[in-house]
Structures are given as structure tokens and as C-alpha cells.
Amino acid sequence: MNRQSPSSFGRAPAAWTSSKPPLLRFLSACHADFAPEDSGAVADYIPELGKADPAHFGISLATLDGHVYEVGDTQVPFTIQSMSKPFVFALALDTLGAARVESVIGVEPSGDPFNSIRLNAENHPFNPMVNAGAIACSGLIQQARGDGAFEYIRQSLGKFAGRELDVDDAVYVSESATGDRNRAIGYLLRTNAVLTDRVDAVLDVYFRQCAILVTARDIAIMAATLANRGVNPVTGEQVMTPYAIARTLSVMTSSGMYDYAGEWIYRIGIPAKSGVGGGILAALPARLGLGSYSPKLDKHGNSVRGIKVCEALSSHYDLHMLNRSDDARNSIIADYDIGNSPSRRVRRAQEQNILAEHHQAVRIIELVGTLSFSNVDYVSRQLATKPRPQLVIFDLRRVTAMTRAGARLLAEEFHELAAYNVTVILSGIKRASADWKMISEWTEGLTNIRNYYLLDDAIEWAEDQVVYRHGGAIDFFEATALSEQSLLAGLTDEELTDMASLATIRTYEASEKILATGDPADSLFFLRSGVVHVTLPDGIRLATLTAGMPFGEMALLEPRRSADVIADMAATAYEIPLRDFERFRKQHPRAGERIMRNLAQLLADRLILANAKVNLLTSS
Numbered sequence: 001m002n003r004q005s006p007s008s009f010g011r012a013p014a015a016w017t018s019s020k021p022p023l024l025r026f027l028s029a030c031h032a033d034f035a036p037e038d039s040g041a042v043a044d045y046i047p048e049l050g051k052a053d054p055a056h057f058g059i060s061l062a063t064l065d066g067h068v069y070e071v072g073d074t075q076v077p078f079t080i081q082s083m084s085k086p087f088v089f090a091l092a093l094d095t096l097g098a099a100r101v102e103s104v105i106g107v108e109p110s111g112d113p114f115n116s117i118r119l120n121a122e123n124h125p126f127n128p129m130v131n132a133g134a135i136a137c138s139g140l141i142q143q144a145r146g147d148g149a150f151e152y153i154r155q156s157l158g159k160f161a162g163r164e165l166d167v168d169d170a171v172y173v174s175e176s177a178t179g180d181r182n183r184a185i186g187y188l189l190r191t192n193a194v195l196t197d198r199v200d201a202v203l204d205v206y207f208r209q210c211a212i213l214v215t216a217r218d219i220a221i222m223a224a225t226l227a228n229r230g231v232n233p234v235t236g237e238q239v240m241t242p243y244a245i246a247r248t249l250s251v252m253t254s255s256g257m258y259d260y261a262g263e264w265i266y267r268i269g270i271p272a273k274s275g276v277g278g279g280i281l282a283a284l285p286a287r288l289g290l291g292s293y294s295p296k297l298d299k300h301g302n303s304v305r306g307i308k309v310c311e312a313l314s315s316h317y318d319l320h321m322l323n324r325s326d327d328a329r330n331s332i333i334a335d336y337d338i339g340n341s342p343s344r345r346v347r348r349a350q351e352q353n354i355l356a357e358h359h360q361a362v363r364i365i366e367l368v369g370t371l372s373f374s375n376v377d378y379v380s381r382q383l384a385t386k387p388r389p390q391l392v393i394f395d396l397r398r399v400t401a402m403t404r405a406g407a408r409l410l411a412e413e414f415h416e417l418a419a420y421n422v423t424v425i426l427s428g429i430k431r432a433s434a435d436w437k438m439i440s441e442w443t444e445g446l447t448n449i450r451n452y453y454l455l456d457d458a459i460e461w462a463e464d465q466v467v468y469r470h471g472g473a474i475d476f477f478e479a480t481a482l483s484e485q486s487l488l489a490g491l492t493d494e495e496l497t498d499m500a501s502l503a504t505i506r507t508y509e510a511s512e513k514i515l516a517t518g519d520p521a522d523s524l525f526f527l528r529s530g531v532v533h534v535t536l537p538d539g540i541r542l543a544t545l546t547a548g549m550p551f552g553e554m555a556l557l558e559p560r561r562s563a564d565v566i567a568d569m570a571a572t573a574y575e576i577p578l579r580d581f582e583r584f585r586k587q588h589p590r591a592g593e594r595i596m597r598n599l600a601q602l603l604a605d606r607l608i609l610a611n612a613k614v615n616l617l618t619s620s
């Protein structure tokens with residue numbers, strides 16, 4: 001185990017009372033190990049802060065799927081203090097625009113303590129994480145929102161936390177009564193035109209924002225929102241733009257821990273911010289948010305136990321943000337052509353032959369997880385490893401996220417494919433989705449892209465294209481005779497004539513429901529013209545049938561219909577009552593046996609196809 005792991009982690013517990021997720025067990029071990037740590041001192045330059053209970057210790061960790069782990073005093077409220085700075089900076093960026101904010105506040109680390117009264121060479125604050133920069137930020141919000149500035153800040157921080165946040169009036173009054181050093185900074189900013197007027201009003205906003213009450217749990221969720229590109233993982237709300245969030249994390253990385261910032265990012269490698277109230281907030285992009293509360297501070301003004309928790313977390317799980325790699329190859333879950341997995345449309349012999357010969361013409365790539373820069377690059381190189389298909393289907397139904405880089409590369413791949421006249425078909429993505437909007441932004445004007453929600457529809461359409469392109473166009477309206485029915489293959493002319501005398505020709509309109517699940521199964525059908533599909537009541541499409549195929553044939557085995565059959569277009573069918581069919585079998589035992597064998601073959605083919613589809617997913 002690593003030097004910085006808490007010693008009680010991994011020690012066998014005396015008894016297993018209830019099972020705990022390992023991460024919660026780890027945080028509990030941290031809590032147990034660092035609780036005895038007694039060094040540091042509670043901040044008392046703001047008199048009211050001096051009243052904090054030094055024993056309080058809470059650790060909370062929020063994951064990006066919105067789970068919150070909590071150990072110890074995670075529900076004890078304390079004032080946010082400097083941990084408000086990153087959020088108000090993000091708010092200023094989104095409210096006033098980056099250009100305005102950057103014109104008065106720098107982004108260089110100062111190497112100074114948080115309360116340093118020093119500006120950079122341009123007489124601007126070094127960065128928004130030290131008091132001078134934070135006061136300038138509050139000034140910008142004050143300019144934009146006037147008297148509503150503080151309320152605007154409080155509401156906005158509440159969105160990060162996912163709940164309405166209160167203010168500790170005693171702490172506010174206490175800091176307001178004693179905060180002359182911050183007033184000095186305010187006047188310095190005014191002589192340098194960073195603040196334009198009303199220094200007192202700006203400091204009032206700043207003191208109030210520092211006195212906002214939070215818990216370790218709140219801080220964890222606020223941090224997780226930063227780690228999640230501004231989407232609160234608990235409420236799902238996009239609180240700030242990804243742009244503002246990325247810039248905020250940047251200044252947290254370089255200056256969040258004041259004159260300990262370089263050391264912090266070197267050793268721990270997680271963007272963080274501390275507050276003199278005893279809180280530490282750490283946001284590991286794309287992974288987690290951590291909030292800790294313990295009031296005793298070191299000489300830099302950072303919580304002693306909080307630092308230990310961050311160190312242990314980073315080192316035990318090796319979470320340094322610059323120590324990362326990603327396997328680009330895990331985004332393809334299946335890669336095949338229509339030879340391995342045709343659509344569920346049952347094809348006639350002529351079509352089958354064309355598709356068998358040209359199976360490589362349709363390539364299907366099923367993707368999973370996040371489509372990032374490296375994943376999409378890998379996919380585009382995989383595409384080039386086989387002969388160029390005429391159509392490519394990208395199935396995105398298991399894609400949970402797409403980065404901008406991923407979407408951009410994907411769009412560029414579509415341009416590349418267009419240049420070679422390859423048709424791109426997307427399935428599993430809704431046209432209304434944000435991912436689709438992002439892709440279409442970069443594929444405007446491309447005509448080779450189609451979109452189907454269901455993968456099977458996409459495959460079916462692609463197969464049709466291959467059939468058409470190779471001269472297999474089919475007249476769906478042309479009526480077929482019973483002799484062309486696959487189930488009746490091998491019957492003599494006489495047997496077929498007898499069978500025909502039992503059949504009634506039915507006609508259906510497009511979308512008409514021909515059979516309904518649960519109805520008595522007392523006849524069989526042979527599709528004579530048109531197209532029908534077989535679906536389960538929940539909408540799952542089992543098969544698309546064209547003329548020459550039977551349906552409702554399961555009546556030979558089951559007393560009730562097990563699926564719906566719906567006409568895709570105007571269709572006609574031969575219907576034969578089961579009673580008559582049974583009589584026919586008695587009169588023509590040879591033909592009866594032949595039909596049952598054909599049926600067994602049909603069912604076996606379906607099973608083989610279904611297994612192949614399952615294999616494609618489990619073997620890759």
C-alpha cells in the first residue's frame with residue numbers, strides 16, 4: 001500500500017456488519033486516520049470564525065452520476081469563504097463575457113498569500129483566486145446587477161449546490177466589522193480603475209458571499225458540478241457554460257491554493273480551492289468532486305485535515321490529473337457486415353443472392369460509451385482496415401456522451417466518406433439530441449447522411465440500397481402464386497391446386513393491423529404481395545416480410561397469436577383456416593410432412609440468425 005494511504009484502510013474489520021462500497025470504506029478510513037490530527041489553528045482574524053468547533057470533521061465525495069458519499073460531520077454548516085471565489089469568477093465570465101472579465105483580472109499565480117495587497121505590473125489583480133481578484137469579480141457582478149448582485153450570487157451558488165443556500169449573518173457582520181485589509185484592497189483596486197465606484201457596496205457583496213453557509217456535502221456537489229463541465233450531477237442542471245467552467249478550473253489549478261498552489265498541483269494534481277472557514281473543495285475533471293470540512297488551518301490558510309484527505313485520495317487511487325491514459329479501442333463494441341448480421345427482413349432468393357455476394361458493401365460499427373478525440377480517431381482508422389463499403393452504419397444507441405473533439409472528428413470522417421461516395425447511416429441517435437446538433441453543425445451541406453432510430457431499420461434500408469444498386473429491384477405490387485411460397489416448397493402441382501382451393505385472398509391497407517397478439521390462432525397466411533412486419537406489443541420489430549413468406553404460421557404450433565402483424569404498405573395474402581389445413585394434411589400426408597419440415601427449417605434459420613446477433617455483441 002502507498003505511503004500516503006490511511007493505515008486503517010485495508011485492515012480487516014472486526015466484523016462485517018453491512019457491506020460498504022470500497023470508496024465509502026476508504027473515506028471512512030481517511031476520517032478515522034486523520035481525526036486525531038490536531039495541528040493548525042482555527043482562523044480567528046474574523047472573530048466569529050474563532051467559535052468553530054475544531055473537532056468537526058466531515059468528508060463528502062460526489063460522483064458524476066450523482067451519488068454522494070458522506071463520512072462524519074458532512075451536514076454541519078460552515079461559511080464558504082474563499083471557496084466562493086471560483087463560482088463567482090465563473091458567474092462573472094458568463095454574465096459579463098470573458099473579454100470584459102479578463103480586461104481587469106489576470107490569470108497568473110501570484111505566489112502570495114490570499115490576502116496580499118499587491119497587484120501585477122498592469123495594476124490588476126494577479127488572478128481571481130486571491131482576495132484582490134475575487135473582490136474585483138464581485139465588483140463586476142455589482143456593476144452588472146446593481147443592488148441585486150448578492151442575491152444573484154447566492155442563487156447561482158445554490159444551483160451549483162442543488163439547493164437554496166443561506167447566509168451566516170454573524171460571520172458576515174463580524175468580517176464586515178473587521179475586514180479593513182480587504183477594504184484597503186478595494187480602494188487600491190479603485191485607484192487603479194479595476195473598481196469604478198462604491199467600494200463599500202462591492203465589499204458588502206464580497207463579505208456576504210464569503211458568509212454563505214454550506215456543508216461538506218454541498219461542497220462535494222459544487223465541486224462535482226465543476227468536474228462535470230458545469231452540469232450539476234444531482235439536479236442535472238447546466239449551471240454555467242463549459243467555457244466558464246474550464247477557465248475556472250484553470251485558475252483553481254494554478255492559484256487555488258495561494259502560495260501553496262505549485263506544491264499542491266505537483267503533489268496532488270487535483271484542481272482545488274480552500275476557504276478559511278475550514279473547507280476544501282477539489283474537482284477532478286470527468287471524475288469526482290470532493291468536499292471536506294475541518295476548521296484547523298495551516299500557515300497558508302488551508303485546512304490541515306482536508307489537505308491530508310486530498311493527498312490520500314490522490315495517491316491511493318493514483319488520481320493525479322496529469323497521470324492519465326485512455327484506451328481508445330474500447331469504444332467499438334461490434335464491427336461487422338451484413339454477411340454476419342442481416343436485417344430482420346426476410347428476403348426472397350434473388351435478393352438473398354445479391355446480398356450474399358455483396359455482404360461487404362454494408363459495414364456496421366456499433367459504438368459505446370464516450371466518443372472522444374482518441375476514440376473517434378481509432379474508429380476512423382478501423383474503417384480503413386477493410387475494403388471500402390458502399391454504406392456505413394454507425395450505431396450510437398450505447399453512446400453516452402460525445403466530446404466536442406469527438407463530434408468534430410466524426411463530422412470530418414463523414415466528409416471523408418462523402419468524398420468517396422460512401423453513404424453514412426446513423427442509428428440510435430435522436431435528431432433533437434445535443435450530440436446530433438453538434439455533428440450537424442459540421443456536416444451542413446453533406447447529402448450522404450441518413451438517420452434511423454432503430455439499427456434494424458438502418459440495416460434494412462442499407463440492404464435495399466445494395467439490392468437496388470445490383471439490379472435486384474422488386475415490384476412489391478406484383479402478386480405471387482402459392483407455388484412461390486417458401487413454406488410450400490416441394491409440393492406437387494396437384495397438392496398446390498388443392499391447397500389453393502382452401503385459400504381466400506385478403507387485401508389490407510397500409511398500416512392495417514392484420515393479426516393481434518393474444519387472438520386465437522385459427523388460420524395461416526401466405527403473403528401474396530406487398531410488405532408486412534411482425535412486432536411484439538412493446539414495439540420490437542421481429543421481422544419484415546415480403547411476398548412469398550408465410551405469417552401466422554406459428555398457428556401450427558401455438559393456439560394464440562404471439563405477435564402483431566401490420567401491413568407496411570397495401571398488401572394481399574392467402575388465408576387458409578387451420579381446420580382446412582389439418583384436413584389437407586390428412587389427405588396429403590407426404591405434403592403435410594414436407595410443410596412441417598419446411599417450417600422446422602424456417603425456425604432453425606431464425607434461431608441461427610438470432611444467435612449470430614447475440615454472438616456479435618458478446619464476442620467483441
Ligand code: GLN
Binds near residue numbers: 175182274276
Ligand atoms: N472572507 C475571507 C477573507 O477575505 C476569505 C479568505 C479565505 O477564505 N481564504 O479574508
